[in-house]
Amino acid sequence: MNYQAPRGTFDILPDEIHKWYYLEEIIRKNAILFNYKEIRFPIFERLELFQRGVGESTDIVEKEMYIFKDKKGRTFALRPEGTASIARAYIEHNITSSQKNPLRLFYLGPMFRYSRPQKGRYRQFYQFGLEYIGNPQPIADAEIIALGMKIYQDAKVPEIKLEINSVGCPICRKEYNTTLKNFLLLNKEKYCSDCQRRMEVNPLRVFDCKNETCQNLLKNAPRMIDNLCSACDNHFKEVLDLLKKMNVDYNVNPNIVRGLDYYTRTAFEYKINYLGAQDEIGGGGRYDNLIEYLGGKPTPAVGLSGGLERVLLSLDKSKxxxxxxxxxxxxxxxxxxxxxxxxxxxxxxLHQKNISVIIADTQTSLKNNLKYCDKNKVKFAIIIGEDEMKSGEFVVKDIREKSQKKIIISEICGYIFSNLKLM
Ligand SMILES: [Zn+2]
Ligand SMILES: [Zn+2]
Known part of the structure:
Protein backbone atom coordinates (compact mmCIF):
# COMPACT_ATOMS: atom_id res chain seq x y z
CA MET A 1 0.00 0.00 0.00
CA ASN A 2 1.15 3.50 -0.84
CA TYR A 3 0.33 5.81 2.02
CA GLN A 4 -0.56 9.41 1.30
CA ALA A 5 -1.64 12.32 3.45
CA PRO A 6 -5.46 12.31 3.65
CA ARG A 7 -7.26 14.28 0.96
CA GLY A 8 -7.49 17.92 1.91
CA THR A 9 -4.49 17.80 4.24
CA PHE A 10 -0.85 18.60 3.56
CA ASP A 11 2.60 18.21 5.02
CA ILE A 12 4.61 21.31 5.76
CA LEU A 13 8.09 20.21 4.73
CA PRO A 14 11.34 21.64 6.21
CA ASP A 15 11.89 23.71 3.06
CA GLU A 16 8.61 25.56 3.59
CA ILE A 17 8.51 25.89 7.35
CA HIS A 18 10.25 29.27 7.44
CA LYS A 19 7.21 30.80 5.72
CA TRP A 20 4.97 29.56 8.50
CA TYR A 21 7.38 30.77 11.19
CA TYR A 22 7.42 34.14 9.46
CA LEU A 23 3.65 34.57 9.48
CA GLU A 24 3.11 33.03 12.90
CA GLU A 25 5.79 35.28 14.37
CA ILE A 26 4.09 38.39 12.96
CA ILE A 27 0.78 37.26 14.44
CA ARG A 28 2.29 36.52 17.88
CA LYS A 29 4.35 39.69 17.97
CA ASN A 30 1.39 41.93 17.14
CA ALA A 31 -0.97 40.10 19.49
CA ILE A 32 1.53 40.56 22.31
CA LEU A 33 1.99 44.25 21.45
CA PHE A 34 -1.68 44.69 22.29
CA ASN A 35 -1.47 42.43 25.35
CA TYR A 36 -3.44 39.55 23.83
CA LYS A 37 -2.47 36.36 25.70
CA GLU A 38 -2.32 33.02 23.99
CA ILE A 39 -4.94 30.41 24.79
CA ARG A 40 -4.66 26.77 23.67
CA PHE A 41 -7.74 24.63 23.71
CA PRO A 42 -8.48 21.03 22.67
CA ILE A 43 -8.48 19.89 19.06
CA PHE A 44 -11.84 18.20 19.75
CA GLU A 45 -14.84 19.10 21.87
CA ARG A 46 -18.31 17.74 22.55
CA LEU A 47 -20.33 17.96 19.36
CA GLU A 48 -23.09 19.89 21.18
CA LEU A 49 -20.71 22.79 21.85
CA PHE A 50 -20.29 23.41 18.13
CA GLN A 51 -23.94 22.72 17.35
CA ARG A 52 -24.87 25.43 19.79
CA GLY A 53 -21.82 27.67 19.58
CA VAL A 54 -21.36 27.70 15.80
CA GLY A 55 -25.03 27.24 15.00
CA GLU A 56 -27.16 24.28 13.90
CA SER A 57 -28.24 25.94 10.69
CA THR A 58 -24.75 26.86 9.46
CA ASP A 59 -22.99 24.99 6.67
CA ILE A 60 -20.18 24.20 9.08
CA VAL A 61 -22.42 22.29 11.46
CA GLU A 62 -24.78 20.91 8.83
CA LYS A 63 -22.18 19.52 6.44
CA GLU A 64 -18.57 20.15 7.34
CA MET A 65 -17.76 18.67 10.71
CA TYR A 66 -15.57 15.69 11.47
CA ILE A 67 -17.69 13.85 14.00
CA PHE A 68 -16.68 10.72 15.89
CA LYS A 69 -17.66 8.67 18.89
CA ASP A 70 -15.18 7.68 21.60
CA LYS A 71 -15.09 4.27 23.28
CA LYS A 72 -17.80 5.29 25.71
CA GLY A 73 -20.12 6.32 22.92
CA ARG A 74 -19.86 10.07 23.52
CA THR A 75 -19.97 12.18 20.39
CA PHE A 76 -17.17 14.63 19.67
CA ALA A 77 -16.15 16.78 16.74
CA LEU A 78 -12.81 18.11 15.57
CA ARG A 79 -12.84 21.84 16.10
CA PRO A 80 -14.03 23.68 12.96
CA GLU A 81 -13.19 27.10 14.45
CA GLY A 82 -12.01 28.65 17.69
CA THR A 83 -14.62 30.98 19.14
CA ALA A 84 -16.97 28.35 20.58
CA SER A 85 -14.10 26.69 22.45
CA ILE A 86 -12.90 30.03 23.79
CA ALA A 87 -16.37 30.90 25.05
CA ARG A 88 -16.54 27.44 26.64
CA ALA A 89 -13.13 27.88 28.31
CA TYR A 90 -14.04 31.39 29.44
CA ILE A 91 -17.18 30.11 31.17
CA GLU A 92 -15.59 26.91 32.51
CA HIS A 93 -12.63 28.67 34.17
CA ASN A 94 -14.49 31.82 35.07
CA ILE A 95 -11.44 33.61 33.69
CA THR A 96 -12.34 37.17 34.63
CA SER A 97 -13.87 36.54 38.06
CA SER A 98 -10.83 37.96 39.87
CA GLN A 99 -10.12 40.82 37.52
CA LYS A 100 -12.60 43.37 36.34
CA ASN A 101 -10.70 44.22 33.18
CA PRO A 102 -11.66 42.94 29.76
CA LEU A 103 -9.77 39.91 28.51
CA ARG A 104 -7.70 39.78 25.33
CA LEU A 105 -6.89 36.36 23.91
CA PHE A 106 -5.28 34.96 20.80
CA TYR A 107 -4.88 31.47 19.35
CA LEU A 108 -3.09 29.79 16.51
CA GLY A 109 -3.55 26.24 15.30
CA PRO A 110 -5.22 23.71 13.02
CA MET A 111 -8.97 23.59 12.43
CA PHE A 112 -10.92 20.92 10.54
CA ARG A 113 -13.74 21.12 8.04
CA TYR A 114 -14.97 18.49 5.67
CA SER A 115 -15.41 20.54 2.51
CA ARG A 116 -14.31 20.22 -1.09
CA PRO A 117 -10.54 20.77 -1.19
CA GLN A 118 -9.23 23.37 -3.63
CA LYS A 119 -6.17 25.55 -3.88
CA GLY A 120 -5.80 27.43 -0.61
CA ARG A 121 -8.69 25.57 1.04
CA TYR A 122 -8.05 22.43 3.00
CA ARG A 123 -9.78 20.05 5.37
CA GLN A 124 -7.08 20.60 7.96
CA PHE A 125 -6.23 24.26 7.81
CA TYR A 126 -4.40 26.69 10.06
CA GLN A 127 -6.10 29.62 11.65
CA PHE A 128 -5.24 32.45 13.98
CA GLY A 129 -7.78 34.32 16.01
CA LEU A 130 -8.10 37.27 18.36
CA GLU A 131 -10.87 37.69 20.90
CA TYR A 132 -11.59 40.73 23.04
CA ILE A 133 -14.01 39.75 25.80
CA GLY A 134 -15.84 42.06 28.19
CA ASN A 135 -15.87 45.40 26.39
CA PRO A 136 -19.13 46.51 24.71
CA GLN A 137 -17.67 49.79 23.44
CA PRO A 138 -16.91 50.59 19.77
CA ILE A 139 -13.21 50.95 20.68
CA ALA A 140 -13.01 47.17 21.18
CA ASP A 141 -14.35 46.52 17.66
CA ALA A 142 -11.97 49.08 16.21
CA GLU A 143 -8.98 47.68 18.10
CA ILE A 144 -9.61 44.14 16.84
CA ILE A 145 -10.18 45.28 13.26
CA ALA A 146 -7.08 47.49 13.21
CA LEU A 147 -4.94 44.80 14.80
CA GLY A 148 -6.02 42.31 12.12
CA MET A 149 -5.17 44.85 9.46
CA LYS A 150 -1.77 45.53 11.03
CA ILE A 151 -0.97 41.81 11.00
CA TYR A 152 -1.79 41.54 7.27
CA GLN A 153 0.12 44.71 6.48
CA ASP A 154 3.17 43.68 8.49
CA ALA A 155 3.14 40.35 6.66
CA LYS A 156 3.10 42.38 3.41
CA VAL A 157 -0.12 40.85 2.12
CA PRO A 158 -0.75 42.72 -1.15
CA GLU A 159 -3.93 44.69 -1.80
CA ILE A 160 -5.62 43.81 1.43
CA LYS A 161 -9.09 45.33 1.76
CA LEU A 162 -11.45 45.64 4.67
CA GLU A 163 -15.22 45.41 4.31
CA ILE A 164 -17.49 46.18 7.20
CA ASN A 165 -21.15 46.07 8.10
CA SER A 166 -23.46 46.05 11.07
CA VAL A 167 -25.85 43.15 11.61
CA GLY A 168 -27.74 44.93 14.38
CA CYS A 169 -28.96 43.39 17.60
CA PRO A 170 -31.74 40.87 18.33
CA ILE A 171 -34.22 43.74 18.69
CA CYS A 172 -33.71 45.52 15.36
CA ARG A 173 -32.91 42.27 13.57
CA LYS A 174 -36.20 40.67 14.53
CA GLU A 175 -38.09 43.42 12.78
CA TYR A 176 -35.72 43.36 9.84
CA ASN A 177 -36.04 39.58 9.47
CA THR A 178 -39.77 39.93 8.93
CA THR A 179 -39.25 42.65 6.33
CA LEU A 180 -36.61 40.56 4.56
CA LYS A 181 -38.64 37.37 4.65
CA ASN A 182 -41.62 39.13 3.05
CA PHE A 183 -39.36 40.44 0.32
CA LEU A 184 -37.90 36.99 -0.36
CA LEU A 185 -41.26 35.23 -0.40
CA LEU A 186 -42.47 37.55 -3.18
CA ASN A 187 -40.23 35.62 -5.60
CA LYS A 188 -39.73 32.46 -3.60
CA GLU A 189 -39.66 29.99 -6.50
CA LYS A 190 -36.99 31.99 -8.38
CA TYR A 191 -34.37 31.26 -5.70
CA CYS A 192 -32.28 28.08 -5.49
CA SER A 193 -33.61 25.28 -3.31
CA ASP A 194 -31.05 26.03 -0.58
CA CYS A 195 -32.26 29.61 -0.40
CA GLN A 196 -35.91 28.57 -0.37
CA ARG A 197 -35.16 26.51 2.70
CA ARG A 198 -33.04 29.27 4.27
CA MET A 199 -35.78 31.88 3.90
CA GLU A 200 -38.00 29.82 6.16
CA VAL A 201 -35.34 28.93 8.76
CA ASN A 202 -33.01 31.92 8.71
CA PRO A 203 -33.67 34.49 5.96
CA LEU A 204 -30.40 36.38 6.57
CA ARG A 205 -28.40 33.41 5.38
CA VAL A 206 -29.77 33.85 1.86
CA PHE A 207 -27.08 36.52 1.50
CA ASP A 208 -24.41 33.80 1.82
CA CYS A 209 -25.62 32.11 -1.38
CA LYS A 210 -23.05 32.04 -4.17
CA ASN A 211 -25.68 31.39 -6.85
CA GLU A 212 -25.74 34.23 -9.38
CA THR A 213 -29.52 34.21 -9.85
CA CYS A 214 -30.03 34.49 -6.12
CA GLN A 215 -27.43 37.27 -5.87
CA ASN A 216 -29.24 39.22 -8.63
CA LEU A 217 -32.59 38.80 -6.95
CA LEU A 218 -31.03 40.14 -3.74
CA LYS A 219 -29.83 43.39 -5.27
CA ASN A 220 -32.96 45.25 -4.21
CA ALA A 221 -33.45 43.44 -0.93
CA PRO A 222 -33.97 45.55 2.20
CA ARG A 223 -30.65 45.92 3.99
CA MET A 224 -29.96 45.46 7.68
CA ILE A 225 -27.77 48.53 7.70
CA ASP A 226 -30.80 50.72 6.76
CA ASN A 227 -32.89 49.14 9.50
CA LEU A 228 -30.65 49.46 12.57
CA CYS A 229 -32.08 50.67 15.86
CA SER A 230 -30.56 53.93 17.05
CA ALA A 231 -28.21 52.24 19.58
CA CYS A 232 -26.83 49.93 16.87
CA ASP A 233 -26.61 52.78 14.38
CA ASN A 234 -24.58 54.89 16.81
CA HIS A 235 -22.30 52.02 17.63
CA PHE A 236 -21.59 51.42 13.96
CA LYS A 237 -20.89 55.09 13.25
CA GLU A 238 -18.49 55.24 16.18
CA VAL A 239 -16.61 52.16 15.00
CA LEU A 240 -16.21 53.73 11.55
CA ASP A 241 -15.13 57.00 13.10
CA LEU A 242 -12.48 55.26 15.23
CA LEU A 243 -11.19 53.35 12.21
CA LYS A 244 -10.75 56.65 10.41
CA LYS A 245 -8.79 57.99 13.36
CA MET A 246 -6.61 54.88 13.22
CA ASN A 247 -6.06 55.39 9.48
CA VAL A 248 -7.67 52.06 8.65
CA ASP A 249 -9.36 52.14 5.23
CA TYR A 250 -12.66 50.32 4.84
CA ASN A 251 -15.63 49.86 2.56
CA VAL A 252 -19.10 49.44 3.98
CA ASN A 253 -20.56 46.27 2.50
CA PRO A 254 -24.22 45.75 3.49
CA ASN A 255 -24.10 42.14 2.25
CA ILE A 256 -21.83 40.86 4.99
CA VAL A 257 -24.13 38.93 7.30
CA ARG A 258 -23.77 36.69 10.29
CA GLY A 259 -26.97 34.73 10.33
CA LEU A 260 -26.93 33.78 14.00
CA ASP A 261 -28.63 35.43 16.92
CA TYR A 262 -25.58 35.80 19.11
CA TYR A 263 -23.71 37.77 16.47
CA THR A 264 -24.37 41.42 17.05
CA ARG A 265 -23.52 44.71 15.43
CA THR A 266 -20.11 44.86 13.76
CA ALA A 267 -19.27 42.25 11.11
CA PHE A 268 -16.21 42.52 8.86
CA GLU A 269 -14.10 40.68 6.33
CA TYR A 270 -10.56 41.04 5.04
CA LYS A 271 -10.27 40.40 1.33
CA ILE A 272 -7.45 40.00 -1.14
CA ASN A 273 -7.40 39.96 -4.88
CA TYR A 274 -6.55 36.34 -5.42
CA LEU A 275 -6.72 34.47 -8.73
CA GLY A 276 -8.66 37.36 -10.20
CA ALA A 277 -11.48 37.19 -7.71
CA GLN A 278 -12.00 38.83 -4.35
CA ASP A 279 -11.26 36.24 -1.76
CA GLU A 280 -11.94 36.44 1.94
CA ILE A 281 -8.89 35.60 4.03
CA GLY A 282 -10.27 36.49 7.41
CA GLY A 283 -13.10 38.14 9.22
CA GLY A 284 -15.01 38.47 12.39
CA GLY A 285 -17.38 40.54 14.38
CA ARG A 286 -19.12 41.14 17.63
CA TYR A 287 -20.83 38.28 19.44
CA ASP A 288 -22.32 39.92 22.49
CA ASN A 289 -24.77 37.09 23.14
CA LEU A 290 -22.66 33.96 22.60
CA ILE A 291 -21.25 33.53 26.11
CA GLU A 292 -24.68 33.87 27.67
CA TYR A 293 -26.10 31.55 25.01
CA LEU A 294 -23.56 28.89 26.06
CA GLY A 295 -24.51 29.21 29.71
CA GLY A 296 -22.29 32.03 30.99
CA LYS A 297 -23.13 35.45 32.35
CA PRO A 298 -24.05 38.04 29.70
CA THR A 299 -20.65 39.13 28.38
CA PRO A 300 -20.01 41.29 25.32
CA ALA A 301 -17.18 40.18 23.02
CA VAL A 302 -15.69 40.83 19.63
CA GLY A 303 -13.18 38.78 17.67
CA LEU A 304 -11.70 37.79 14.38
CA SER A 305 -10.13 34.76 12.76
CA GLY A 306 -8.08 34.28 9.65
CA GLY A 307 -6.66 31.38 7.67
CA LEU A 308 -2.94 31.11 7.08
CA GLU A 309 -2.84 29.13 3.81
CA ARG A 310 -4.29 31.75 1.51
CA VAL A 311 -2.16 34.45 3.09
CA LEU A 312 0.96 32.40 2.32
CA LEU A 313 -0.26 31.71 -1.21
CA SER A 314 -0.79 35.40 -1.82
CA LEU A 315 2.72 36.18 -0.50
CA ASP A 316 4.13 33.51 -2.83
CA LYS A 317 2.19 34.86 -5.76
CA SER A 318 3.37 38.42 -5.24
CA LYS A 319 6.92 37.21 -4.57
CA LEU A 350 29.97 25.18 21.31
CA HIS A 351 26.36 24.47 22.27
CA GLN A 352 27.06 26.15 25.61
CA LYS A 353 27.59 29.35 23.61
CA ASN A 354 24.36 28.83 21.64
CA ILE A 355 26.26 27.99 18.49
CA SER A 356 24.42 25.46 16.35
CA VAL A 357 26.55 22.37 15.68
CA ILE A 358 26.12 18.89 14.32
CA ILE A 359 28.63 16.09 13.94
CA ALA A 360 29.09 14.53 10.50
CA ASP A 361 28.36 10.92 9.82
CA THR A 362 31.74 9.14 9.69
CA GLN A 363 30.53 6.83 6.90
CA THR A 364 30.23 9.78 4.53
CA SER A 365 33.43 10.84 2.76
CA LEU A 366 35.14 14.12 3.61
CA LYS A 367 34.42 15.33 0.09
CA ASN A 368 30.71 14.72 0.42
CA ASN A 369 30.62 16.26 3.86
CA LEU A 370 32.21 19.42 2.52
CA LYS A 371 29.75 19.44 -0.37
CA TYR A 372 26.96 19.30 2.19
CA CYS A 373 28.44 22.39 3.88
CA ASP A 374 28.52 24.28 0.59
CA LYS A 375 24.98 23.37 -0.38
CA ASN A 376 23.50 24.15 3.01
CA LYS A 377 25.47 27.35 3.59
CA VAL A 378 27.07 26.01 6.75
CA LYS A 379 29.37 28.67 8.19
CA PHE A 380 32.27 26.62 9.55
CA ALA A 381 33.55 23.07 9.21
CA ILE A 382 36.00 21.62 11.70
CA ILE A 383 37.98 18.60 10.61
CA ILE A 384 39.25 16.13 13.21
CA GLY A 385 41.66 13.37 12.12
CA GLU A 386 44.83 11.60 13.16
CA ASP A 387 47.19 14.55 12.48
CA GLU A 388 44.90 17.02 14.22
CA MET A 389 44.73 14.86 17.32
CA LYS A 390 48.52 14.57 17.42
CA SER A 391 49.25 18.27 16.90
CA GLY A 392 46.34 19.55 19.01
CA GLU A 393 45.40 21.92 16.19
CA PHE A 394 42.20 21.46 14.20
CA VAL A 395 41.48 22.65 10.70
CA VAL A 396 38.69 25.20 10.81
CA LYS A 397 37.24 25.92 7.37
CA ASP A 398 35.36 29.13 6.77
CA ILE A 399 33.00 27.78 4.14
CA ARG A 400 31.78 31.10 2.75
CA GLU A 401 35.19 32.74 2.65
CA LYS A 402 36.64 29.53 1.20
CA SER A 403 39.60 29.82 3.59
CA GLN A 404 40.97 27.68 6.37
CA LYS A 405 43.07 28.01 9.48
CA LYS A 406 44.68 25.68 12.00
CA ILE A 407 43.57 26.53 15.51
CA ILE A 408 44.49 25.06 18.90
CA ILE A 409 41.62 23.06 20.42
CA SER A 410 41.27 25.31 23.44
CA GLU A 411 40.82 28.38 21.24
CA ILE A 412 38.33 27.02 18.70
CA CYS A 413 35.24 27.95 20.65
CA GLY A 414 36.34 31.54 21.16
CA TYR A 415 37.44 31.84 17.53
CA ILE A 416 34.07 30.63 16.15
CA PHE A 417 32.11 32.72 18.62
CA SER A 418 33.86 35.98 17.77
CA ASN A 419 33.69 35.28 14.03
CA LEU A 420 29.97 34.51 14.12
CA LYS A 421 29.35 37.78 15.91
CA LEU A 422 31.02 39.66 13.08
CA MET A 423 28.76 38.07 10.44
ZN1 LIG B 1 -30.22 47.14 17.36
ZN1 LIG C 1 -29.47 30.60 -3.51
Missing part, protein backbone atom coordinates in the same frame (compact mmCIF):
# COMPACT_ATOMS: atom_id res chain seq x y z
CA UNK A 320 7.23 38.71 -1.12
CA UNK A 321 10.66 37.85 0.23
CA UNK A 322 10.44 35.69 3.32
CA UNK A 323 13.77 35.26 5.11
CA UNK A 324 14.91 31.68 5.66
CA UNK A 325 15.98 30.79 9.14
CA UNK A 326 19.70 31.01 9.87
CA UNK A 327 21.84 28.19 8.50
CA UNK A 328 23.93 25.84 10.59
CA UNK A 329 26.96 27.46 12.29
CA UNK A 330 29.35 24.54 12.61
CA UNK A 331 29.75 21.11 11.06
CA UNK A 332 32.27 18.92 12.89
CA UNK A 333 33.76 16.29 10.60
CA UNK A 334 35.55 13.46 12.41
CA UNK A 335 37.51 11.45 9.85
CA UNK A 336 36.96 8.26 11.81
CA UNK A 337 34.64 7.11 14.57
CA UNK A 338 37.60 6.99 16.98
CA UNK A 339 37.48 10.82 16.99
CA UNK A 340 33.87 10.94 18.09
CA UNK A 341 34.67 11.58 21.75
CA UNK A 342 36.68 14.67 20.87
CA UNK A 343 33.91 15.76 18.47
CA UNK A 344 31.23 15.39 21.11
CA UNK A 345 33.20 17.43 23.64
CA UNK A 346 33.72 20.20 21.13
CA UNK A 347 30.05 20.14 20.18
CA UNK A 348 29.00 20.44 23.82
CA UNK A 349 31.36 23.35 24.35
Missing amino acids: VHIPKEDSLDVFIIPLDSEFLTQSIHLQQE
